[in-house]
Amino acid sequence: MKRIAILGSTGSIGRNTLSVVESYPERFQVVALAAGKNLDGAFEQARRWKPRVLSVAAEADADTLRKRLKQAGISGLEVAHGTAGTVKVATHPDADFVVSAIVGVGGLEATYAAVKAGKTVGIANKECLVAAGELISAEARKQGKPLLPIDSEHNAVHQCLRGGKMNEVERVWLTASGGPFLNTPRSEFASITVEQALNHPTWRMGKRITIDSATLMNKGFEVIEACHLFHVPPAKVEVLVHPQSTIHSMVEFVDGSILAQFSVTDMRLPILYALTYPERIQSDMRFDVGNLRHLDFCPPDMDKFPCLRLAYEAAEAGGAKTVALNAADEVAVAAFLEGAIRFDEIPGIIEHAVVASNSDTLQSIVEVLEADAEARRYARKRIKKTAEPRAASV
Amino acid sequence: MKRIAILGSTGSIGRNTLSVVESYPERFQVVALAAGKNLDGAFEQARRWKPRVLSVAAEADADTLRKRLKQAGISGLEVAHGTAGTVKVATHPDADFVVSAIVGVGGLEATYAAVKAGKTVGIANKECLVAAGELISAEARKQGKPLLPIDSEHNAVHQCLRGGKMNEVERVWLTASGGPFLNTPRSEFASITVEQALNHPTWRMGKRITIDSATLMNKGFEVIEACHLFHVPPAKVEVLVHPQSTIHSMVEFVDGSILAQFSVTDMRLPILYALTYPERIQSDMRFDVGNLRHLDFCPPDMDKFPCLRLAYEAAEAGGAKTVALNAADEVAVAAFLEGAIRFDEIPGIIEHAVVASNSDTLQSIVEVLEADAEARRYARKRIKKTAEPRAASV
Numbered sequence: 001m002k003r004i005a006i007l008g009s010t011g012s013i014g015r016n017t018l019s020v021v022e023s024y025p026e027r028f029q030v031v032a033l034a035a036g037k038n039l040d041g042a043f044e045q046a047r048r049w050k051p052r053v054l055s056v057a058a059e060a061d062a063d064t065l066r067k068r069l070k071q072a073g074i075s076g077l078e079v080a081h082g083t084a085g086t087v088k089v090a091t092h093p094d095a096d097f098v099v100s101a102i103v104g105v106g107g108l109e110a111t112y113a114a115v116k117a118g119k120t121v122g123i124a125n126k127e128c129l130v131a132a133g134e135l136i137s138a139e140a141r142k143q144g145k146p147l148l149p150i151d152s153e154h155n156a157v158h159q160c161l162r163g164g165k166m167n168e169v170e171r172v173w174l175t176a177s178g179g180p181f182l183n184t185p186r187s188e189f190a191s192i193t194v195e196q197a198l199n200h201p202t203w204r205m206g207k208r209i210t211i212d213s214a215t216l217m218n219k220g221f222e223v224i225e226a227c228h229l230f231h232v233p234p235a236k237v238e239v240l241v242h243p244q245s246t247i248h249s250m251v252e253f254v255d256g257s258i259l260a261q262f263s264v265t266d267m268r269l270p271i272l273y274a275l276t277y278p279e280r281i282q283s284d285m286r287f288d289v290g291n292l293r294h295l296d297f298c299p300p301d302m303d304k305f306p307c308l309r310l311a312y313e314a315a316e317a318g319g320a321k322t323v324a325l326n327a328a329d330e331v332a333v334a335a336f337l338e339g340a341i342r343f344d345e346i347p348g349i350i351e352h353a354v355v356a357s358n359s360d361t362l363q364s365i366v367e368v369l370e371a372d373a374e375a376r377r378y379a380r381k382r383i384k385k386t387a388e389p390r391a392a393s394v
Numbered sequence: 395m396k397r398i399a400i401l402g403s404t405g406s407i408g409r410n411t412l413s414v415v416e417s418y419p420e421r422f423q424v425v426a427l428a429a430g431k432n433l434d435g436a437f438e439q440a441r442r443w444k445p446r447v448l449s450v451a452a453e454a455d456a457d458t459l460r461k462r463l464k465q466a467g468i469s470g471l472e473v474a475h476g477t478a479g480t481v482k483v484a485t486h487p488d489a490d491f492v493v494s495a496i497v498g499v500g501g502l503e504a505t506y507a508a509v510k511a512g513k514t515v516g517i518a519n520k521e522c523l524v525a526a527g528e529l530i531s532a533e534a535r536k537q538g539k540p541l542l543p544i545d546s547e548h549n550a551v552h553q554c555l556r557g558g559k560m561n562e563v564e565r566v567w568l569t570a571s572g573g574p575f576l577n578t579p580r581s582e583f584a585s586i587t588v589e590q591a592l593n594h595p596t597w598r599m600g601k602r603i604t605i606d607s608a609t610l611m612n613k614g615f616e617v618i619e620a621c622h623l624f625h626v627p628p629a630k631v632e633v634l635v636h637p638q639s640t641i642h643s644m645v646e647f648v649d650g651s652i653l654a655q656f657s658v659t660d661m662r663l664p665i666l667y668a669l670t671y672p673e674r675i676q677s678d679m680r681f682d683v684g685n686l687r688h689l690d691f692c693p694p695d696m697d698k699f700p701c702l703r704l705a706y707e708a709a710e711a712g713g714a715k716t717v718a719l720n721a722a723d724e725v726a727v728a729a730f731l732e733g734a735i736r737f738d739e740i741p742g743i744i745e746h747a748v749v750a751s752n753s754d755t756l757q758s759i760v761e762v763l764e765a766d767a768e769a770r771r772y773a774r775k776r777i778k779k780t781a782e783p784r785a786a787s788v
Contacts, residue, residue: 159653240686254677256657256679280558280648287650289567289652291693294691295691297686
């Protein structure tokens with residue numbers, strides 16, 4: 001019986017994880033959950049899963065939740081809140097496996113705490129590795145515990161890597177759908193609307209990650225994640241556009257063999273893989289291989305999608321550069337979604353924040369969070385500068 | 395230093411193996427070679443590789459070779475001949491690894507002897523496993539030594555299988571180029587010429603295997619080989635047509651993940667893999683992943699290519715059925731190449747021989763060879779019956 005804690009239990013990955021747990025009650029047990037602001041969702045999960053601890057974001061919500069649970073006659077579970085609550089969930093002594101799925105840097109401290117507490121961690125939170133990859137992966141190595149990727153691409157890489165040893169890896173190939181603007185001429189990028197950018201061809205996801213997929217920044221983040229997860233330099237991580245997103249990623253070995261992984265596009269599959277690794281167990285998520293017809297590929301266009309180039313540059317430089325990349329991207333994407341900047345202005349905002357940040361190695365999560373806040377301030381200032389003259393001229 | 399014996403050293407696989415050995419002189423050493431009728435080739439290999447034993451097919455050739463070597467001042471190597479000579483090479487006490495690459499059932503006894511002598515065997519000879527797969531794989535298991543596939547498809551499967559345990563395998567997917575008649579209407583099969591059939595789209599190979607690729611019998615043999623190599627029933631081995639032959643094969647796991655292997659189409663790659671397994675070493679055989687563009691797939695048409703269906707049926711029945719399948723196919727293909735029968739008459743000849751054979755488990759290589767001879771007689775008789783009325787009517 002594997003005992004599981006979930007950071008971000010009411011989000012998409014959290015709910016998919018619970019769906020996997022539900023399918024295999026003899027294998028998995030939920031011991032701790034960290035929800036966010038979704039109070040109804042948290043209440044339902046408390047009722048259904050009876051975790052030992054359940055954490056929510058705000059103190060007031062925690063109070064409300066305690067009352068509702070009491071009224072419903074549900075007892076024996078501790079309600080916590082805030083970062084302390086999330087850390088409590090992440091380090092719960094009964095948990096063997098922690099799913100890190102809080103979106104944004106909000107999950108950073110708890111994820112690091114889980115790794116430090118010697119838990120096996122399934123990583124679905126991009127920001128953890130983009131912003132604090134060096135700290136987290138160093139700590140995981142120290143603890144001798146694996147970081148198991150839940151992202152479909154990195155999960156695919158993890159599977160392909162079983163075909164050889166780490167020193168036999170020539171390159172990691174991350175596939176990219178190419179986003180909705182793969183075939184849009186660059187000259188039209190200035191007029192891309194929010195609606196167009198939110199229309200991702202293969203995956204249904206949150207708004208920020210959908211925009212990040214449209215700019216290819218998401219793929220850039222994945223390059224950085226791959227470096228930390230698999231201890232390879234950015235030069236050994238390549239991106240290949242594959243519009244069908246059938247092949248999730250590939251590994252090229254030194255002898256010239258390449259292994260590729262594919263499956264249905266269902267997040268429950270990489271979650272199941274991470275939860276059961278090194279075993280594989282029967283699932284009903286079958287890809288109809290016999291009906292495979294066409295797979296297309298092409299190289300990414302870094303001129304058209306400068307965010308990918310920025311990510312490689314930040315990854316090479318290291319230190320606070322990748323923190324700034326992530327922080328400025330989040331701010332720039334929010335500004336685009338609010339209509340403050342154009343789609344093709346996103347890369348420029350990020351580039352300025354990255355250039356302004358330094359590349360000294362960050363020594364602690366506190367330093368990461370400071371660099372994050374600074375990059376956000378910088379990006380906001382830049383957005384103002386970009387947007388104001390336009391607003392004035394309207 | 396791995397010490398290597400090669401059965402079939404002057405053939406295509408043999409020469410490719412020596413090319414690999416040549417590239418890594420610090421890793422591999424040739425200790426014994428079994429050539430066939432190519433006396434000049436055998437002489438050159440003796441001079442270049444100085445094996446401890448070199449075997450040729452005929453006694454007279456062995457005598458000639460001894461004289462030529464003496465004249466050339468080459469000493470210290472034993473020249474042997476016939477099956478006894480091949481077995482001597484296969485079981486040479488100094489050999490760690492035996493490459494089994496003699497085409498046809500002629501390599502059967504020596505390959506079995508190598509396995510029995512506890513050698514690690516790299517299998518490139520199809521007939522060994524099609525005709526005597528049960529005996530050979532049972533013996534390899536008894537010896538606790540792996541059978542390492544050198545065929546590109548099975549080598550790919552072997553690589554993909556590293557992604558899980560054998561009891562986690564849902565299906566093995568062998569890819570097939572589809573041969574030159576993939577898109578030829580069945581109505582034109584009667585008029586297919588030898589020249590058309592010898593024109594394989596992707597691989598340059600011997601005549602028989604090229605015709606076997608055109609009838610899909612080659613893929614049928616590979617299904618049978620896969621069953622023995624990986625201990626899976628025929629129902630768990632599927633064929634998928636993939637005209638580019640980029641992906642060499644795939645493994646589907648119980649959790650729904652599929653791993654696929656691809657590489658350049660160069661036989662030295664699976665040879666290198668087998669010779670170095672479980673390690674992988676650097677090679678210059680690079681597939682340009684960044685230039686990957688389109689991969690196409692479709693299911694095989696068993697009505698158009700009845701040989702594939704026959705192979706599945708023989709594999710399910712077992713015993714002498716697969717021996718007869720292989721033997722009758724060899725005879726039928728030879729008859730087609732000689733112009734005695736039409737392309738579309740090949741499957742019928744084979745089917746009759748398979749139906750006539752029995753499915754009792756074969757207990758020894760002698761029984762395999764007896765069943766092989768009987769099926770050949772049966773097929774020849776059938777060919778006569780098919781061809782004679784036509785010759786008479788001309």
